Amino acid sequence: MNEGRAAEIVAAVGLTKRFGDTVAxxxxxxxVExxxxxxxxGPNGAGKTTLLDILLGLAEPTRGTFRLFGDAPRPYPRRRVGVVMQKEAQIERVTAREYAELFSAIYGVRGGEARILARARLEHxxxxxxxxxxxxxAARLFIATAVVHDPALVFLDEPTAHLDPENKRxxxxxxxxxxxxxxxxxxxxDLREADALADRLLFLVGGxxxxxxxxxxxxxAVPEAERRGLPVEDAFFHFCAIEIHEGQATRRGAAT
Known part of the structure; x- marks a missing residue:
């Protein structure tokens, strides 16, 4: 991360999303700077994907606002944003090169297919x-495609889910x-993945x-007595009021 260049990129103020009686x-x-x-x-069902949908302009909040690059996103700054969804489109019989060519054309990037394949290490x-x-x-291809137009901000929804340790690395x-x-x-x-990769953290539990x-x-901020050695894991359990009992995560104060 480059020091001295920090600027607000994403900000949310009072975002609330309801689906009927359910508060997501x-x-x-x-x-986020x-x-x-x-x-x-956050665990499954924490509201992570709903939050991304709103920040991507794919869903409207029930209440609250957000900013991208310091301004209200109207119109939405598509050229400055990249995205990798949990399930990217995989068109039958389309090769990696053709996929790269397609999205290079969509973004209007001349020679973008070569850049995508090189960044994804998929020339072969x-x-x-x-x-x-x-x-x-596939994960590397989708990520390389998402940044071919040099966006300043990239949203990724669990891009390494279901990958083995070597591919996660x-x-x-x-x-x-x-x-x-x-x-x-x-x-x-994945707390360990966040510990290895993240500069900043946002803990989202129960919306x-x-x-x-x-x-x-x-x-x-984690008290010495609560530290077990992995900073992100310790912080998550501390701030989210979660404890480990006999290898199982439970809410602090819950019966064991």
Whole structure:
């Protein structure tokens, strides 16, 4: 992360999203500076994907507002934003090269297909159908495609879910490289991955923000007696009122 260049990239003020009687997001407020990688951490059902949908302009909040690059997103700044969804489109019989060519054309980037394949380390798999790529190869292709137009901000919804440790490592290296020059907001429920990759953290549980800040700030706030050695894990359990009992995570104060 480049020191001395921090600026507000994403900010939310009182974001609330209801689906009938279900509250998916409850008065969510936070700010993320960049460049760097911010991990949005929370269990399944925490509201992470709903939050991304709103920040991407794909859903309207029930209440509250958000800013991108310091301004209300009207019109939405599509050219400055990249996105990797949990389930990216995989068109039958389209090769990795054809996929890269398609999105280079959509973004209007001359020669973008070569940049995508090189960044994804897939030159040797250019003629392979996207549907036949391994999970790690496909993840790298989707990420490289999302940044081919040099966006300042990239949203990623659990980009390493279901990957094996070696492919998580390769994708993680790619994300750290990209985060040197732009801001990444990545949802995940993998505390160890966040510990390895993130500069900033946002803890989201039950649709509410439990804490946000730099990894170092949140780790320092954990009392010595609660530390077990992994800073992000310690901070998450502390701020989210979660304890470990006989290897199981439980809410603080719950019966064991």
């Amino acid at each position: 997001l409850d008065d969510v407020s936070f700010a 960049g460049p760097g990688l911010c991990a949005v951490l 798999r250019a003629r392979t159908a996207v549907t036949r790529l391994s999970g790690g190869e 390769l994708v993680g290296e790619m994300l750290r490289e990209i985060a040197e020059e732009r801001t990444l907001l990545m949802t995940t429920h 509410r923000v439990r804490a946000s800040g730099t990894k170092a700030e949140l780790a320092r």
